[in-house]
Amino acid sequence: xxxxxRPLPGHVPSVFSTQQVxxxxxxxxxxxxxxxxxxxxxIRHQSSTHGDDLEHLAALQAIHxxxxxxxxxxxxxxxxxxxxxxxxxDPVHVSKTRKAGPRPRRKQVKGHLLxxxxxxxxxxxxxVTGPAWTWVQLAGTxxxxxxxxxxxxxxxxxxxxxxxxxxxxxxxLSSVENLKEAIGQRTKMKGxxxxxxxxxxxxxxxxxxxxxxxxxxxxxxxxxxxVVNPEIILxxxxxxTPDLVWEDVKICVQYEGDHHRSDAEQWDRDIQRDRRxxxxxxxxxxxxxxxxxxxxxxxxxxxxxxxxxxxSPGA
Numbered sequence: 001x002x003x004x005x006r007p008l009p010g011h012v013p014s015v016f017s018t019q020q021v022x023x024x025x026x027x028x029x030x031x032x033x034x035x036x037x038x039x040x041x042x043i044r045h046q047s048s049t050h051g052d053d054l055e056h057l058a059a060l061q062a063i064h065x066x067x068x069x070x071x072x073x074x075x076x077x078x079x080x081x082x083x084x085x086x087x088x089x090d091p092v093h094v095s096k097t098r099k100a101g102p103r104p105r106r107k108q109v110k111g112h113l114l115x116x117x118x119x120x121x122x123x124x125x126x127x128v129t130g131p132a133w134t135w136v137q138l139a140g141t142x143x144x145x146x147x148x149x150x151x152x153x154x155x156x157x158x159x160x161x162x163x164x165x166x167x168x169x170x171x172x173l174s175s176v177e178n179l180k181e182a183i184g185q186r187t188k189m190k191g192x193x194x195x196x197x198x199x200x201x202x203x204x205x206x207x208x209x210x211x212x213x214x215x216x217x218x219x220x221x222x223x224x225x226x227v228v229n230p231e232i233i234l235x236x237x238x239x240x241t242p243d244l245v246w247e248d249v250k251i252c253v254q255y256e257g258d259h260h261r262s263d264a265e266q267w268d269r270d271i272q273r274d275r276r277x278x279x280x281x282x283x284x285x286x287x288x289x290x291x292x293x294x295x296x297x298x299x300x301x302x303x304x305x306x307x308x309x310x311x312s313p314g315a
Contacts, residue, residue, distance in 0.1 A: 015055040017062040018042050041106055053089045057126045060092060060109070066100040067127070068120050069093060070112055071137045074128040078173060080135070081154040081209035083147045095129070117185060131155045131173040132182040139198060140191030146216045148194075150209035152179065152202040176202060205229045210255045211243050214291065218244070218253075221301050223308070226253065235280050240273055242284075249311040251283045253304075255291075283307045 018031055019042060036044045043059045057069060057077070069077060069092065076088035094104040095112040103111030119130035129137065135152050143151070155173040176199065183195050205228045206212045219225050226244035233239055242252040256270065274284045285303060290296035 012046070013055055013059075014046050014052070015039065015043065015059050017059040018044060019062065039108065054124055054126065056089060057092065060094065061126050064094055064096075064104050067094045067096055067104055068114060068118070068129060069126055070095040070114065070129045070134065071110075072141070074134040075138060075151060077124060077126065077128050078131050078134060078155065079170075080131075080138075081147075081150040081212070083143065086143070115185075119182070130182075132178040135174070135179060136182045136186055136189070136192070136195050138191075139195035140189060145198065145201075146213040147209070148198050149201050149216050150206075150212040152198065153204075153206040153212040154209065156202060156204045157207070158205050172204070176204075203228050207243070208255065208257065210257065210289070210292075214253060214255060214287070215244055217297070218301075218304065221304075223304065232277075234276055236276060238276065240277070242277070246308075249308065250281050251285070251304075251307050251311065252277070253285045253287060256286055256288050283310070 031044065035046055037047045038044060039056070039059075042063050043056075053076070057073070061067065061069075068074075071093035072082065072086055072088040073093040075082055082088065091108050091110040093110050093112060095114040095118075096103060097114045097116050097118060099116055103113050105111055114129070119133045120127055121130050122128075128134070132155070135155060138148060138151055156175065157171045157173075159171050179199050179202070183192065183199060186192055186195075201216065203212075203215070206215075207229060211228060215226060215228065224246065226246050228245075229241045229243060230245050230247065231239055231241055232245065232247070243255050244253040246252070254270070254274070270286075274286065277284050285300070285307065287296075287300055291300045
């Protein structure tokens, strides 16, 4: 049987740089193995396996040893909240400082140049621009205002929020002060004016991109800004943290993601929580992803206005 037909050695990653595996002792004839597909120059993928995005980045990093993942790619590595239409790994955004040579050029890579004082960190095994620096880069993209706010809120998440529970010790990734400092260092970059404006809209404590998007939308619709996930003490002594709250008029909005519907225990807790709030005189508006549709948004704004009207003196 020809050598290239033999099974690939078990230590070969799903996605890898050829120079890395050859340096580790792989025989060159294996690079012609029928199970390998060429992703780009010097990078192979085992077509029978499901290679993840971090393996792809690790392979690129082995080739671009002075490269740094940035922009949407870095945002995805940090776990920032991004809209579904963004494809952070196609192309992969790779930057180099000006002292490290010209911007990277290769298939499925978008190259950039970084100033020499760029904040660079290592996370999940790869080199990326720091969270604050990365968010400022996003301000220069065509991301909508509400999604840019969501991305910023995501790196300000509290240390005891839902995401922090899945990624212990990582949050908050940044602070408003860090973001303003990064903005101050990037006076001539694309989108810097937008970054200066949007940073003032970011808030700590948001638990999901939907909460952030809703908060921006209700303010844009003319309502006062709700507080994000404040602690409310009910008459029973129970402490709860509703999503968006106007405590002075006892109105709150609860965003129900799909997991609230599919998890029977979560669904039951939600119903009991809302019943207890209503017993204490709260108006609880529960919304789903339909609120972001044209008709869903119109109906929600109407209901929210009626809720505020019902709290007006003499109503």
